[in-house]
Amino acid sequence: MKKYKRNQRIGALMKIFAEKPNFIFSYNYFSEIFNAAKSTISEDVAIVKELVSELDYGKIETISGAAGGAVFIPVMGMKERTDILDSLCEMFSHKNRILSGGFIYMTDIFNNPGVVTNIAKVISSEFSNKKIDCIITVETKGIPAAILTGQKLNVPVAVIRRNNKVTEGATVSINYVSGSSNNIQTMSLSKRSLRENSRVLIVDDFMKGGGTCKGMADMMREFNAEVVGTAVVIETKQPEKKLVDNYLSLLVLNGINEKEGIIDITPNSKLLK
């Protein structure tokens, strides 16, 4: 069987951790891959632990004992977070994005995996110590952010549908009032998609009145789930009073001047300190 050099093992370990953050890998697993003694692996992990800390990537936690293992918990440094939020503002505020009626075209950004991976890094970094069991979102535009946050936190995602589909099996449906338009809408979630008593994080792309997030929170009560947090990529400054109280937005849309082609969007100041 092949043997690997130390710096090869370090590189491979870092790849494995980076591709599956928040997942506990056993020393046995690494031993088999690298054909190396557990004591060797343990030294390798110690080196990786130090490098993760020195390069401000977050932390490696080790679990000792016979069932020992290690997990990479990414926690974003202030500089990286500020850079990501600034570059998001730049993207979203481009004047060509203004659509007639004062809407902003954002779909390409919310479907860009590279950009949304950065969004997911910011969100997951904020909630990595909250013992989340599942991410909740509602179709369609919030799905990429939810999936990539789930990837970072190593948890499943449950997608609430606007319609009831035959392929979802038994569903729970609720009616809710959209915060901004006062329309009554329906949302459905498959009963199989979420275990009772889960701790959930709600993720969505955009919050104006907060009606959709409130609807998702109401739906969670039907599953006896606890909403541990709510994260949205963009919130509008107006109305200041939303239908949900505790939520984290990455960016704040202060206003649009359609005539002059100005979109005023800034990072959420809470994330910059």
Place this chain on the structure above:
Amino acid sequence: MKKYKRNQRIGALMKIFAEKPNFIFSYNYFSEIFNAAKSTISEDVAIVKELVSELDYGKIETISGAAGGAVFIPVMGMKERTDILDSLCEMFSHKNRILSGGFIYMTDIFNNPGVVTNIAKVISSEFSNKKIDCIITVETKGIPAAILTGQKLNVPVAVIRRNNKVTEGATVSINYVSGSSNNIQTMSLSKRSLRENSRVLIVDDFMKGGGTCKGMADMMREFNAEVVGTAVVIETKQPEKKLVDNYLSLLVLNGINEKEGIIDITPNSKLLK
């Protein structure tokens, strides 16, 4: 400024490559991060190149010259691919998944980021040399596979909608015939979401008659885009003649025996050789 040891740089390089495959990083970028000379970085990259090859992770390609850089192109080994396909079959064939009417509950799997990351690794590995510009999918269940494939291939995703939304700006809409049910349906894609003359990869969760993939291919003609490939997670064995000719499925659903609770699903044999 901080200096880093070689094995720290190797670990960090591997993390950076793993988090953004198919992206060309310049040696300057690495030089700045590690506060090291380009010649040092060049030696580090050579070590990473060797380890990626020895551990069967794909390849590192280097671009020489003043604007030199390096890119990690993951290509999956046969063992890893076989393991992923086998474990997918095991998941999908669990008898509790049978819904009344002979449908199979799959939504939880298609929304599980860990599982879909593996699906995306298989798809992206097959198409990494095809110079894809954009991934195309249609809402809702195919979105996670499309986004995670886009993440691996480092390309954007365009999501075709079933309805026309005001936040999409100008859209192109087409009618198409669903292959299995013979219903006429509509799909719309924002004009801004795809550049003319793009090379696209169509990704979807499930193919029965192939009508949806055919519809997406028809839509691509309206954008003068070239369909370089079509990938679906599961195809049904029946009907054998689909409405599209060239496509890659990961798994084949041979049949369901509702009475005895058997779902017969196997890896696509083309992927096992």
